[in-house]
Amino acid sequence: MFGYPEIVRLAPKGWEETFRIAINTGRPEPFGRNSNLAYDMMADRLPFDPAQRRAVLQQILDRAVDRAKAEMIGILTPEQRRLRRAVASAVIALCRQP
Numbered sequence: 001m002f003g004y005p006e007i008v009r010l011a012p013k014g015w016e017e018t019f020r021i022a023i024n025t026g027r028p029e030p031f032g033r034n035s036n037l038a039y040d041m042m043a044d045r046l047p048f049d050p051a052q053r054r055a056v057l058q059q060i061l062d063r064a065v066d067r068a069k070a071e072m073i074g075i076l077t078p079e080q081r082r083l084r085r086a087v088a089s090a091v092i093a094l095c096r097q098p
Helices: 017-024 035-042 050-072 078-096
Strands: none
Touching: 035 050
């Protein structure tokens, strides 16, 4: 596919099918400015109980998605937007006073 027919014979059996599956179903990992934040946010210890582990993983993923949206692409939750607007309004009001 990429112009290396002489190397195909060196690949173990099954790799071509694995490659085809990866190309057809794979999703690229985040890449770009601040993309390593996703990996840093996942570095926590997990409980041994499978149900507790799933709950912790879901919480980590939820927090990581919110943080990634905010830091990587600037999407804020409604609560974050309200808090930032309130703080900005307070700062503006204090700065206008003589």
